Amino acid sequence: MVRRWSAAAAGLLRGRDVGAVYAGVVLISGIVVFAQPHGVAAQAVLDSSTNVSNLRTQPLLVLVLSAFVVSSLESLWILPCVVWVFGAAQRWVGRAATVLVAAFGHVFATVFVGILVHAGIAHHALSNGVAHEPDVGVSYGLAALVGLMVFRLPQATRRKVAVLGTAALIGFVLVSQTFTDLGHLVAWGIGLAMGFVGSRFAETGR
Secondary structure, eight states, X not given: OHHHHHHHHHHHHTTOHHHHHHHHHHHHXXXXXXXXXXXXXXXXXXXXXXXXXXXHHOHHHHHHHGXXXXXXXXXXXXXXXHHHHHHHHHHHHOHHHHHHHHHHHHHHHHHHHHHHHHHHHHTTSSOXXXXXXXXXXSHHHHHHHHHHHGGGSOHHHHHHHXXXXXXXXXXXXXXXXXXXXXXHHHHHHHHHHHHHHHHHHHHXXX
């Protein structure tokens, strides 16, 4: 029985080790952080955040930490999606490319949003308090990989999905008017761009 369970688990995780390891680290960090008293947990999230204040003082540290921290225990619901999407990407383009696309999506969406917030504060369109708002999680990298996976679809379908997905994310931005949703749109666009470039190279090499 144990061998059967082990074999089933190995089969399930085959080709999904990047997402499984990433989700496992995020799960452990979430449990550790939110096992602390509320004030301590909130400060840990804030210290790991890629808000403008932290990006000014310790950009490299928070760009890494923020990808492994969630804003609440409820946010852990997304981890099965991480395993599935990372796994789908890994089985298609491999480990290195999967990590690269997710990292690009996370970093560049974060930096783009940070620049906009900084500009808004500098021009007094936003309050200084926005510079200290928490911004953590796996969703930017995930959005980039979903954008990449659009190019796994047949050509006619991928165009429709790309347009509909972009329109939906623009709609979320207009309705919510949050920088997080803007970051999702940017990360999705990064994934689409990398998928487009990759597909062109693949077609050229045939």
